[in-house]
Amino acid sequence: MAEKKSINKLKKQENLIGYIFASPWLIGIIFLGGFPILASLYISFTNYDMVSAPTWIGLKNYTILFTNDSIFWKSLWNTFYHVMIAIPLGLLVGIILALLLNNKVKGMGVYRTLFYLPNVVSIVAMTLLWMWLFQPSFGIINEILDPIYKLFDMEPLRWYQAASSAKMTLILMGLWSAGGSMVIYLAQMQDIPAILYESADIDGANWFQKTFKITLPLMTPSIFFNFIMGIIGGFQVFTIAYIMTGGGPARSTYYYAYYLFDKMMTDNAMGMASAMAWILLVLVLIITAFALRLNKRVVYLGEEG
Amino acid sequence: MKKLVLMFVLSFSVLAFASCGGTDDGKTEIVFWHMSPVGSESYSGMKTIINDFNDSQELYKVKGVGFSFWDYWDKANVAIASRDAPNIGLSTIDDVVSRAQSGVLYNISELMEVDTSGENIIDLTEFRQSQMDFSTYEGDLFAMPFTATTRALYVNLDVFAELGLDESDIPTTWSELETIAKMIDVEDDGDIQRLGFDPTYGDATYHGWLWQTGLDFFDEDLNPTLNTQGHIDVLNWIVDFNTDFTRSQLTSFGEANQLLGLNPFAAERVGMIVGNDGLYQTIINSGADFNYTVAPIPVPDDDGIRVSWGSGFSLEMYDNGNDSEAEKAGSYAFYKYLLSEDVQLQLGEVNGWIMAHESAMDTYVVDRPIMQKLLIEVDYAIDKVYVPYAPSWHGNDWQPYYTQILDGDLTPEQGLLQARNNYIQKQENFDSVN
Numbered sequence: 095m096a097e098k099k100s101i102n103k104l105k106k107q108e109n110l111i112g113y114i115f116a117s118p119w120l121i122g123i124i125f126l127g128g129f130p131i132l133a134s135l136y137i138s139f140t141n142y143d144m145v146s147a148p149t150w151i152g153l154k155n156y157t158i159l160f161t162n163d164s165i166f167w168k169s170l171w172n173t174f175y176h177v178m179i180a181i182p183l184g185l186l187v188g189i190i191l192a193l194l195l196n197n198k199v200k201g202m203g204v205y206r207t208l209f210y211l212p213n214v215v216s217i218v219a220m221t222l223l224w225m226w227l228f229q230p231s232f233g234i235i236n237e238i239l240d241p242i243y244k245l246f247d248m249e250p251l252r253w254y255q256a257a258s259s260a261k262m263t264l265i266l267m268g269l270w271s272a273g274g275s276m277v278i279y280l281a282q283m284q285d286i287p288a289i290l291y292e293s294a295d296i297d298g299a300n301w302f303q304k305t306f307k308i309t310l311p312l313m314t315p316s317i318f319f320n321f322i323m324g325i326i327g328g329f330q331v332f333t334i335a336y337i338m339t340g341g342g343p344a345r346s347t348y349y350y351a352y353y354l355f356d357k358m359m360t361d362n363a364m365g366m367a368s369a370m371a372w373i374l375l376v377l378v379l380i381i382t383a384f385a386l387r388l389n390k391r392v393v394y395l396g397e398e399g
Numbered sequence: 400m401k402k403l404v405l406m407f408v409l410s411f412s413v414l415a416f417a418s419c420g421g422t423d424d425g426k427t428e429i430v431f432w433h434m435s436p437v438g439s440e441s442y443s444g445m446k447t448i449i450n451d452f453n454d455s456q457e458l459y460k461v462k463g464v465g466f467s468f469w470d471y472w473d474k475a476n477v478a479i480a481s482r483d484a485p486n487i488g489l490s491t492i493d494d495v496v497s498r499a500q501s502g503v504l505y506n507i508s509e510l511m512e513v514d515t516s517g518e519n520i521i522d523l524t525e526f527r528q529s530q531m532d533f534s535t536y537e538g539d540l541f542a543m544p545f546t547a548t549t550r551a552l553y554v555n556l557d558v559f560a561e562l563g564l565d566e567s568d569i570p571t572t573w574s575e576l577e578t579i580a581k582m583i584d585v586e587d588d589g590d591i592q593r594l595g596f597d598p599t600y601g602d603a604t605y606h607g608w609l610w611q612t613g614l615d616f617f618d619e620d621l622n623p624t625l626n627t628q629g630h631i632d633v634l635n636w637i638v639d640f641n642t643d644f645t646r647s648q649l650t651s652f653g654e655a656n657q658l659l660g661l662n663p664f665a666a667e668r669v670g671m672i673v674g675n676d677g678l679y680q681t682i683i684n685s686g687a688d689f690n691y692t693v694a695p696i697p698v699p700d701d702d703g704i705r706v707s708w709g710s711g712f713s714l715e716m717y718d719n720g721n722d723s724e725a726e727k728a729g730s731y732a733f734y735k736y737l738l739s740e741d742v743q744l745q746l747g748e749v750n751g752w753i754m755a756h757e758s759a760m761d762t763y764v765v766d767r768p769i770m771q772k773l774l775i776e777v778d779y780a781i782d783k784v785y786v787p788y789a790p791s792w793h794g795n796d797w798q799p800y801y802t803q804i805l806d807g808d809l810t811p812e813q814g815l816l817q818a819r820n821n822y823i824q825k826q827e828n829f830d831s832v833n
Contacts, residue, residue, distance in 0.1 A: 141833060143497075143501070144476065144477075144479075144480035145479060145480055145498060145501035145503055146501040146502075151832050154831065162824060162827065162828055163824070163828065164824065165821075222658075225658065226658060229651070229654065230647065230651060231590070231647070231648075231651035231655070232655065252647065255647075255650060257808065340798075341795075341799070342798070342799055342802055343802050343803070343806065343808075344799055344802065344803045344806075344808060345799045348799075356791075356795055359473070359476075360790060360791040360794070360795050361789070361790060361791070361825075362790060365832075
């Protein structure tokens with residue numbers, strides 16, 4: 095009996111020590127993570143200008159956003175457009191890069207590093223660099239395309255300066271950092287057993303057959319991972335538009351997160367901004383949940399049985 | 400085990416209390432936020448001003464904290480919102496009333512009334528009434544003007560001389576401005592090499608041009624107007640000013656300057672530009688050696704009003720709800736010190752700003768001819784109205800429509816109508832929750 099008591103005491107002590115060691119993280123998650131999240135939920139039901147005390151207005155912020163705020167819908171559409179095009183395109187470019195770099199060519203390490211390099215460049219520096227490149231009058235991209243413009247007798251594209259092309263310009267610019275997902279694809283490609291390719295070779299399969307029948311199916315877990323992360327990140331697109339276009343021209347790159355930021359910082363409407371944040375959270379949750387339901391259908395999880 | 404828990408609690412307590420304020424010599428600490436961070440040109444000057452005050456004090460000690468202009472606003476807004484603001488700080492004068500309404504500012508009028516110290520008494524006659532009106536709420540001052548800004552027409556006299564013109568030819572009306580601007584324009588193979596003037600460049604704004612015709616964005620009750628022929632006419636004048644060039648050419652010309660970090664006037668790429676007093680410092684810092692002057696911004700030919708958009712920083716004392724009487728008294732002592740003539744003169748020298756104290760500035764500009772002219776323009780400057788439902792009415796809310804109109808994607812009529820509808824929607828939404 096005494097021995098059992100002493101073991102229980104020891105267990106309690108060990109638990110306590112465990113909690114103490116975990117306390118920096120626990121405090122962090124409760125106060126720096128959990129509290130602001132719950133506070134923003136409360137604030138989303140209030141009118142709060144960040145100076146006066148918040149006043150409870152129920153669902154009014156949500157009602158206004160859905161029924162009487164044209165810019166809310168505009169920014170939501172811009173964001174959907176970005177997600178719908180940038181995510182599949184990013185996946186495609188990442189996969190193509192990974193396939194190209196999954197070869198035993200001399201200096202492959204250097205190529206892989208070069209393609210990954212944009213991911214370690216500051217997004218601000220990257221955006222300013224691309225502003226130069228895409229500059230309609232003296233940017234190098236239009237200089238290169240000049241013969242094509244002349245051939246088809248067309249006006250040079252105004253890229254981020256025209257409402258019709260600004261969103262696409264930002265999407266193209268974002269592809270520069272596709273090397274981030276490429277690294278994940280490459281890692282998974284390295285895990286594919288060589289025996290599968292050897293068997294395919296014996297069966298006389300060509301490169302395309304091996305790619306589409308072996309490589310890509312076995313890469314689906316990492317493709318799916320990048321897809322989910324891309325959706326979550328895509329709905330939060332903000333920085334490139336903030337720096338490059340200021341949300342313009344004609345609010346064509348005024349993304350949801352940008353509008354949320356402005357609601358808080360320029361309109362001093364923290365309650366409305368919080369409501370927008372929660373709408374975004376629910377939206378991303380729904381889309382992610384839907385995407386996760388596809389998991390079993392599109393992701394190869396190994397042979398059953 | 401107990402020792403371990405005790406050590407943890409003690410360590411946590413030490414860390415928690417380490418951030419609490421207090422000076423070693425028992426003086427009450429006053430925190431002052433300014434815009435002269437470590438490493439900035441004005442840092443040592445600001446430090447001297449603060450140290451001079453501290454040396455004269457037995458009870459208080461001011462701790463100056465400098466942030467760059469770009470960082471300052473977010474930090475100040477968050478600090479005020481969380482009732483953790485410094486004792487004294489700078490802010491924008493046009494929205495003092497909103498902070499006064501929220502109860503985060505001390506009533507300066509009340510402090511002045513009970514001030515029997517006899518030191519650095521604030522002389523209200525030294526400050527412009529137009530600025531003090533912006534910091535008045537329910538008849539009392541809740542802040543004082545700290546700096547003043549204005550806009551004026553900067554003119555490159557070397558370019559004028561090249562064309563056989565001199566200072567007497569500086570345009571005073573819109574039509575004269577257009578005539579002389581065209582003389583200055585230089586185009587080469589489709590690229591603008593030099594631009595005479597553009598009403599969208601520099602610090603020129605649509606509302607600034609509107610004011611010269613007696614119009615504004617909002618009526619006295621802050622309802623959006625923007626739907627009169629006068630509004631359309633002013634926009635048409637802006638759009639048609641440089642029809643010799645495409646908007647793409649003008650945008651590229653402006654962007655090239657921006658990407659190169661050039662001020663188009665300081666780089667002598669624009670003959671005339673509307674700039675604020677900060678441009679004077681920019682020209683000095685850029686090492687430009689051309690002759691230039693400043694003049695009033697040209698006004699409409701018929702019944703034009705001499706007015707420009709000017710603003711300024713307000714000096715505010717923040718009420719965090721937990722300040723001791725000593726803190727409040729010390730803050731006010733330093734507050735008055737910053738508004739005294741000598742210190743305002745020093746601050747002008749340190750920052751290159753036009754300070755709000757008129758006599759101090761009269762002394763400051765004696766050997767600065769350009770500043771003398773800018774100071775005259777301050778008297779013609781008015782600030783933009785603060786619109787609670789659209790605090791950025793001239794920025795985020797207006798710019799998308801303005802850009803589309805300039806680009807020719809919307810006619811002035813369409814753009815103004817859409818902008819007005821947006822303001823109305825914002826007003827409805829604001830009113831429904833306030």
